[in-house]
Amino acid sequence: MRLSRLEEKIAKARREDTRARYTAMREEILRSSQNDSACARNVGASITLSESQEEAYSRIKEVFARHKPALLKGVTGSGKTEIYLKLAKETLQRGRNVLYMVPEIALSRQLEDRIRDHFPDELQIFHSGMTTAGKAEAAGFIKRYPYIALGTRSSIFLPHRNVGLIIVDEENDQSYKQDNPAPRYNGREAAIMLAGIFDADIVLGSATPSLESMYNCQVGRFGLIELTSRYFQAEDSDVEVIDTIAERKKNGMVGSFSRKLIDRINRCLESGGQVAILRERRSYSPMLQCEECGHIPKCSRCGTALSLHVRENGQERLMCHYCGKAYGYNGKCPECGGALRLLGAGTQKIEEEAARLFPGARIARLDSDSARSGKREAGIIKGFASGDIDILVGTRIVAKGFDFGGLSLVAALRSDSLLAQHDYRADERALQLLEQFRGRCGRRSQKGLFVIQTSQPDHPVHKRLTGSLDADQTTNKLLEERRLFGYPPYSRLVNVIVKDKNLQRVELMSREVSAKLSAVLDGGAEVIGPYSPAVDKAAGENIRITRVMLPKDKYLKPRKAALLEAVESFEKERRYLGHISLDVDPV
Numbered sequence: 159m160r161l162s163r164l165e166e167k168i169a170k171a172r173r174e175d176t177r178a179r180y181t182a183m184r185e186e187i188l189r190s191s192q193n194d195s196a197c198a199r200n201v202g203a204s205i206t207l208s209e210s211q212e213e214a215y216s217r218i219k220e221v222f223a224r225h226k227p228a229l230l231k232g233v234t235g236s237g238k239t240e241i242y243l244k245l246a247k248e249t250l251q252r253g254r255n256v257l258y259m260v261p262e263i264a265l266s267r268q269l270e271d272r273i274r275d276h277f278p279d280e281l282q283i284f285h286s287g288m289t290t291a292g293k294a295e296a297a298g299f300i301k302r303y304p305y306i307a308l309g310t311r312s313s314i315f316l317p318h319r320n321v322g323l324i325i326v327d328e329e330n331d332q333s334y335k336q337d338n339p340a341p342r343y344n345g346r347e348a349a350i351m352l353a354g355i356f357d358a359d360i361v362l363g364s365a366t367p368s369l370e371s372m373y374n375c376q377v378g379r380f381g382l383i384e385l386t387s388r389y390f391q392a393e394d395s396d397v398e399v400i401d402t403i404a405e406r407k408k409n410g411m412v413g414s415f416s417r418k419l420i421d422r423i424n425r426c427l428e429s430g431g432q433v434a435i436l437r438e439r440r441s442y443s444p445m446l447q448c449e450e451c452g453h454i455p456k457c458s459r460c461g462t463a464l465s466l467h468v469r470e471n472g473q474e475r476l477m478c479h480y481c482g483k484a485y486g487y488n489g490k491c492p493e494c495g496g497a498l499r500l501l502g503a504g505t506q507k508i509e510e511e512a513a514r515l516f517p518g519a520r521i522a523r524l525d526s527d528s529a530r531s532g533k534r535e536a537g538i539i540k541g542f543a544s545g546d547i548d549i550l551v552g553t554r555i556v557a558k559g560f561d562f563g564g565l566s567l568v569a570a571l572r573s574d575s576l577l578a579q580h581d582y583r584a585d586e587r588a589l590q591l592l593e594q595f596r597g598r599c600g601r602r603s604q605k606g607l608f609v610i611q612t613s614q615p616d617h618p619v620h621k622r623l624t625g626s627l628d629a630d631q632t633t634n635k636l637l638e639e640r641r642l643f644g645y646p647p648y649s650r651l652v653n654v655i656v657k658d659k660n661l662q663r664v665e666l667m668s669r670e671v672s673a674k675l676s677a678v679l680d681g682g683a684e685v686i687g688p689y690s691p692a693v694d695k696a697a698g699e700n701i702r703i704t705r706v707m708l709p710k711d712k713y714l715k716p717r718k719a720a721l722l723e724a725v726e727s728f729e730k731e732r733r734y735l736g737h738i739s740l741d742v743d744p745v
Contacts, residue, residue, distance in 0.1 A: 675724055
């Protein structure tokens with residue numbers, strides 16, 4: 159049975175190979191499995207680093223020697239992946255295994271080919287999009303053979319053994335945090351704990367590290383390594399900020415596109431370049447409103463505004479982005495029968511507008527709707543990477559760590575939506591996303607162009623991107639704001655979440671649990687709420703949140719224990735099991 163599975167795996171990965179190569183691969187893997195994983199092995203082809211990469215590699219090894227996590231802050235296109243691969247090769251040669259974590263499934267699919275070139279026999283993929291049989295096969299493989307496991311946050315829970323290196327790529331990405339369902343955890347923090355369990359080295363990498371990681375470098379918990387030059391010595395992309403309010407006043411907008419941006423895209427396409435367009439809302443229209451009575455259609459289960467989606471067959475429907483429930487759509491208000499007006503444009507409408515404005519271009523869309531099929535998603539990514547697609551429209555997926563050699567222009571539409579989030583991290587996350595997106599273009603010897611369309615051209619985030627504000631000054635300013643208001647990394651946040659289908663009961667119980675926490679926790683902790691979150695109803699359950707802010711001092715551990723004990727005793731006393739959950743470090 160073991161041989162059968164192994165042969166199937168090899169046949170799938172190397173179907174084009176000859177029978178002789180197939181047999182040689184099988185024998186090699188079987189020989190490796192018979193040897194203990196502690197045996198040194200020769201793996202993959204050689205990896206050549208540039209001078210700056212070699213310096214960064216050496217400094218990472220110095221941090222490892224001090225038994226600290228290494229934070230690799232490297233500009234996009236600086237070649238962080240090559241450094242990861244050299245670290246992985248050295249680890250496998252020492253007979254230890256590697257966990258390589260990425261935030262998105264789409265990113266793992268593109269990385270797979272690059273890693274397989276160096277580790278054809280050791281690479282094992284794992285993510286939530288795999289079938290149950292595929293997950294079982296992956297778990298079985300790493301139980302027996304030397305491996306480099308490439309996966310998303312769930313790969314933490316594989317039956318790892320003898321791990322010598324953990325790589326957390328794009329460590330700042332919020333996709334590493336799972337807030338629902340349980341277990342609620344941060345993949346980055348869990349990876350650091352896993353490294354401690356195995357006494358393994360761990361490197362966190364990003365072009366825009368999280369403020370928490372930068373703070374850990376400042377206080378000496380992490381070692382910081384900076385990689386400031388691109389691998390192909392390309393210059394940073396130029397940034398052009400277009401004021402959409404000013405453009406509308408002079409008839410300079412055509413739908414969602416300014417005439418300036420249309421001109422930039424036409425020039426790029428004429429020169430043979432590719433374009434990526436970021437719009438951080440999927441659907442055709444994110445919201446609708448009645449022109450007669452002002453009613454906004456909402457989900458009956460969640461109370462959130464419904465979005466209009468258009469299927470490939472032209473069928474229109476309203477959808478809830480929280481519970482996934484679909485509703486029929488006829489263009490009329492369900493309250494008064496008036497006409498529904500579309501508010502805003504999602505990726506589907508942007509794709510439609512682009513097709514009308516650039517009729518000769520080959521256009522594709524990459525968002526969570528088009529990426530439902532792994533095969534289709536992989537086809538879009540490969541098509542854009544090979545130059546078969548001219549314009550790619552997508553959500554934040556397109557801003558992740560893809561390497562598209564022909565991409566010379568990227569444009570962010572309605573970037574104001576990134577800054578308007580009800581979150582103390584809004585500016586940080588907007589800057590990270592836009593900086594990552596900027597780094598997707600001009601990744602070879604040519605200089606790229608990043609166009610931002612916004613109604614707030616003087617916002618500090620946009621000034622930082624244009625170079626008007628210094629990077630270190632921006633980081634220190636954001637950290638100082640966190641310190642003044644007591645937010646992480648200067649405290650630990652815990653959301654005490656109460657859910658109930660009965661509105662009166664959730665109001666009562668959330669007030670009582672909040673009062674109990676206030677009584678139990680001493681004055682050093684701050685208890686805020688209960689309050690209704692932005693989405694106060696999901697899947698038919700009403701939601702109330704009490705936020706607890708715990709200072710990072712010597713009383714942190716006993717306060718956390720007291721909080722947990724208070725919630726558990728409340729559930730038992732009030733016979734209210736199954737309604738309260740704790741989310742530590744919520745996103």
